[in-house]
Amino acid sequence: MPNTGQIAWQQTTRRSAKNACPHCGGAPLHEPWCVTTNLSVRYAYAIVLSSTLLTPGDVLILHSLGVIW
Secondary structure: OOOHHHHHHHHOOOOOHHHOOOOOOOOOOOOOOOOOOOHHHHHHHHHHHOHHHOOHHHHHHHHHOOOOO
16 A cells, blocks of 8 residues: 555655655654554545445444444
């Protein structure tokens, strides 16, 4: 999922607004909840963009909670 801009940002040691992560709200370092570092957050971010990526178990749980598709 990371693009070349994110990879370049992660490899740099300089802290500046230009190198800030767009997912961390402009923070110069990744936050623990950042989509680029936390696998659970990355999964949640991906299913918001495309619900077809939901696991069958998650679909069942959401259906039992009353989510209307």
